[in-house]
Amino acid sequence: MNTVCVDAMGGDLTPDVVLSGIDLALGADRDLTVLVAGDASVVEPFCASRGRAVPLVTTEVIAMGEHPATAVRAKRDSSIVRGCRAVREGDAQAFFSAGSTGAVLAAATVTVGRVKGVSRPALAAVLPGLDGHQTVFCDLGANADCRPEMVVQFAQMGAVLAEVEAGAGHPTVALLSNGTEETKGSSQALAFHGALEEAADAGLVDFAGNCEGSDILLGSHDVIVSCGFAGNIALKAMEGTAKFMAARLKAAAASSPRSALGALLVKPAFSAIAADLSGDVHGGACLLGLKAPVLVGHGHTSPEAVMNGTLAALRTVREDLCGRIAASLRADA
Amino acid sequence: MNTVCVDAMGGDLTPDVVLSGIDLALGADRDLTVLVAGDASVVEPFCASRGRAVPLVTTEVIAMGEHPATAVRAKRDSSIVRGCRAVREGDAQAFFSAGSTGAVLAAATVTVGRVKGVSRPALAAVLPGLDGHQTVFCDLGANADCRPEMVVQFAQMGAVLAEVEAGAGHPTVALLSNGTEETKGSSQALAFHGALEEAADAGLVDFAGNCEGSDILLGSHDVIVSCGFAGNIALKAMEGTAKFMAARLKAAAASSPRSALGALLVKPAFSAIAADLSGDVHGGACLLGLKAPVLVGHGHTSPEAVMNGTLAALRTVREDLCGRIAASLRADA
Structure with missing residues (x-):
């Protein structure tokens, strides 16, 4: 069983589009569990009626236009920062967000951490x-x-x-x-x-x-x-x-x-x-050089795009993308 | 009456396509004269039957794949080098070629010369x-x-x-x-x-x-x-x-x-x-910063594209593009 954390608040969309995408992903892969990060009113009712969806209640949202580093520092309880933290703490093996690419990059670099040797x-x-x-x-x-x-x-x-x-x-x-x-x-x-x-x-x-x-x-x-x-x-x-x-x-x-x-x-x-x-x-898009897979979707997206992002994150976990990158870079040292 | 020199040998095309384009341009503008640069067998019969087409017989051709600077140095009698020289010597007011962009750039910079102050x-x-x-x-x-x-x-x-x-x-x-x-x-x-x-x-x-x-x-x-x-x-x-x-x-x-x-x-x-x-x-594309207009078409082109290139060269002459650029840069000094 693999767990992917998905940011329910990300992007220019209503959370409904992301939740529909999570449903599609859960239907497409029976061994997938999704940790759904977002407002309680969004994620709790969704997860209550589904076996392989687990709520990660967060209280803040980083909008698309915010300055990435500033927003990540200020909003410690945002779905993006909490999603990255869930990966670091082992509650999920990968994170997918359709939110601000810059904010995900900033949060993931600090929180998930880099593979040894990656500058x-x-x-x-x-x-x-x-x-x-x-x-x-x-x-x-x-x-x-x-x-x-x-x-x-x-x-x-x-x-x-x-x-x-x-x-x-x-x-x-x-x-x-x-x-x-x-x-x-x-x-x-x-x-x-x-x-x-x-x-x-x-x-x-x-x-x-x-x-x-x-x-x-x-x-x-x-x-x-x-x-x-x-x-x-x-x-x-x-x-x-x-x-x-x-x-x-x-x-x-x-x-x-x-x-x-x-x-x-x-x-x-x-x-x-x-x-x-x-x-x-x-x-x-996939962030390369981190200790765990973090993927970012487009801001304007669809349920299919969220499903594809979630399943791509799952594949990178199963194929051990990050472990193989670490091994590839060790060959260099 | 304005004269544009057109490279009949340029590009990946047969000269026929360029000549057809020159015909279209001559038909579109009654005050245009074209100086047609290329092999005698190509340009002489074409110009013999047309009032506003003048042959510029050349004996060499710079192919698309040649190293620009080397080819321009070696082939002094190529249609590209001779076309640029015709502009410098006042036989034409502008040059259009569908040949190698690099070769035209190299030949034009050396032969036509730069506007004062342009690095x-x-x-x-x-x-x-x-x-x-x-x-x-x-x-x-x-x-x-x-x-x-x-x-x-x-x-x-x-x-x-x-x-x-x-x-x-x-x-x-x-x-x-x-x-x-x-x-x-x-x-x-x-x-x-x-x-x-x-x-x-x-x-x-x-x-x-x-x-x-x-x-x-x-x-x-x-x-x-x-x-x-x-x-x-x-x-x-x-x-x-x-x-x-x-x-x-x-x-x-x-x-x-x-x-x-x-x-x-x-x-x-x-x-x-x-x-x-x-x-x-x-x-x-237009080379900016030269003393006279030099334009380059795509290697794969059509009679319409050659006509458009020739007429664009004519417009830049009539609108005094190069004089206005020189004036604009003088404002800087």
């Missing part, structure tokens, strides 16, 4: 690709400034996530840059490149060289690493493009009967692509 | 937005490493391009970062932010603060500036997302009759969005 945890997502290929992309923005040794750790940790979540056999790692040639890159990216080559020579990563922004979704790499600054910009640029195309298609549909019918007919396929791109299909 | 030219595109809004995005990758004063120049030059090409009245400028708060950013981006604030205090730019990757297509800024490293990654990530969505929609169409019909019906709208995003509608 800073990183945020990774498993992104869709063509023909069923999936790519782990890291760092999505936890670390705006990175040192070369941090990027090597992103590569090692990302490779473990690619094995666990994307089914990669011997994950290859590419470095995000402004061109595929090894001479391309900012001076910082060139330093990352050098450190990854050294790590490859030492047998720590299977480094495939530089890749471009278009390779994130269209390429064949198992892991793409970047500083969190460029990684966040790329992720948001991709999300923005998907939204832009959806909006433009909607506008085109409004302008002609032909396009309107077409848009209606492709809508399910388009929605599936958009959900896949948003990370909702995969369960959100 | 490095930058590459800018006018990107589509929602509700007809357009955003100038700069630098797209000409400068992987940037100093703060370079980013301020991108802002000043981009604002002039936004006035000329996107019809912006008093262009606002935002800095691409990993969050909108002013505390967000890599240490380098924070230095850019500080320099842009100082420039705003001095009345040189209308600085609106930080923006995110999603704001490139969805935001309301007139100009978004970035170092060329992050700018190139964002641009390629957006292009990759558009291609990914098109490929996934095609795959969905193959899987069900409903989606197949829908995809067929939305195809014109979808193609229009893709062309708009690729820059083909707008005429490609």
Whole structure:
């Protein structure tokens, strides 16, 4: 029996959406127990009528717009801080929240703690690709400034996530840059490149060289690493493009009967692509480098996305993601 | 009468596509003369039967994959080098090529020369937005490493391009970062932010603060500036997302009759969005900071894209883009 703590108050949603997602997850896996963190009025009635849902009553909520570190310090009884504490104290093996990414990162780093040797945890997502290929992309923005040794750790940790979540056999790692040639890159990216080559020579990563922004979704790499600054910009640029195309298609549909019918007919396929791109299909972003799995969903989410996030957290527990990351980093020492 | 030099050998295309595009441009503007650079067998028969097409016979071609600086040095009689030289010598007022961006950048910087005070030219595109809004995005990758004063120049030059090409009245400028708060950013981006604030205090730019990757297509800024490293990654990530969505929609169409019909019906709208995003509608990317307009189209292009690029080059001549950029930068000195 595995227990995942789920933040019932997270995100821009009403708790009802999260609770519906927890119900879906409980239905999908008979060995799952969910520790449901949130207001008593929300979590107690829900858990009372369900066998594998346990209430974790909290009294505070960190909103999406609050300053992460300040909010985490001030709101010790928030669902995010209490959820992380439940993981540290062993009441749950993993935590999933659709709340503020920054607040979850801040709370988890302090409370759950880092794997020995990890300087800073990183945020990774498993992104869709063509023909069923999936790519782990890291760092999505936890670390705006990175040192070369941090990027090597992103590569090692990302490779473990690619094995666990994307089914990669011997994950290859590419470095995000402004061109595929090894001479391309900012001076910082060139330093990352050098450190990854050294790590490859030492047998720590299977480094495939530089890749471009278009390779994130269209390429064949198992892991793409970047500083969190460029990684966040790329992720948001991709999300923005998907939204832009959806909006433009909607506008085109409004302008002609032909396009309107077409848009209606492709809508399910388009929605599936958009959900896949948003990370909702995969369960959100995973914090790498912590002693226990902590996952963050999108702020605007759905019961299915909450289910996927909860089940992804469960998988990382069963596959011992964090233990394998610790072992991978020990090989380095 | 204005003369634009067009590279007939550029890109992954046969010269026929470029020549068809030149024909479209000549038809669209009766005061345009095109200096057509390329092999004698290509440009002489074409120009012989047209009143406003003048051949510029060249004997070498720089291919897409060649190292830019090396190729420009070695192939002095290539269409790219000769096209830039024609602009310097006054035989044409602007140059458009659908060839290697790196080679055009290298040749133009050396041959056409920089506006006084410009340390490095930058590459800018006018990107589509929602509700007809357009955003100038700069630098797209000409400068992987940037100093703060370079980013301020991108802002000043981009604002002039936004006035000329996107019809912006008093262009606002935002800095691409990993969050909108002013505390967000890599240490380098924070230095850019500080320099842009100082420039705003001095009345040189209308600085609106930080923006995110999603704001490139969805935001309301007139100009978004970035170092060329992050700018190139964002641009390629957006292009990759558009291609990914098109490929996934095609795959969905193959899987069900409903989606197949829908995809067929939305195809014109979808193609229009893709062309708009690729820059083909707008005429490609513009090198800012040179003494004369030099524009670069996509390698994979169409007669319409070549026409748009040629006409965009003509507009920048008529609107005196380079003179206005020089005046804008003098205000700084």
